[in-house]
Amino acid sequence: MELDTMIVQVNDNEKMFYAKIDKYINCLGDKFREKAVIKQQVYNDIMQCLLLAKGKKLDPHSPVFVYWAKQKFILIKIGNIDIVACVKSKKPVCVYEYFYNVIKEGHTNISHGGRDKTIFELNSQYSFIPRFAIDIFMKQCIQCQTRKPI
Known part of the structure; x- marks a missing residue:
């Protein structure tokens, strides 16, 4: 019963x-709402753009989106799986739907070391994890709040 x-x-x-x-995200301006995080649908669209052969046109996406995707992201093959990564850092992109689990794992790995250590840990492994998501998670962490409230 306790497990449930x-x-x-x-x-x-x-x-x-x-x-x-x-x-x-809803408090942000209209221009920034879509750009605040990368959701799974946008991730899939980026992957389609990166897999697109040169000179081919992808109907549902604008040329601006295709250009943005090819300028900012690359495909990395890990095993037999293609993963979208940032061009600059060569680190995998963290998708919005996985934020909670990724932040929780990173925060636990550093033994609830605080916001800055959590940010450093996550930025060493992933790209596109916004700082506000980490701040929100830190405010919810019960162990951190009992030790040093934010």
């Missing part, structure tokens, strides 16, 4: 995390 309660609590924390992120 723990699972519900974790899911509630995750739901609350995404609700707060959505609230933050």
Whole structure:
């Protein structure tokens, strides 16, 4: 019975995390809402653009989007899987839907070391994780709040 309660609590924390992120994104200006995070659909569109042969046209996407995708991202093959990575850092792009699990894992790996250490840890492994997502997660971390409230 205790195990079921723990699972519900974790899911509630995750739901609350995404609700707060959505609230933050909705407070941004219209121009910045789509650019704040990379969601799974945009990730798939970027991958289609990168797999597109030179000179071919991709109907659902504008030439501006295709140009942006090819300038900012590359494909890295890990095993037999293609992964979208940032051109500058060569690190995999973290998708919005995985933020909670990735931030939680990184924050736990550094033993709840604080915001700056968490940011450093995550930026050493992934790209496109916004700082506001880490801040929201840190405000929800019960162990960190009991030790040093934000």
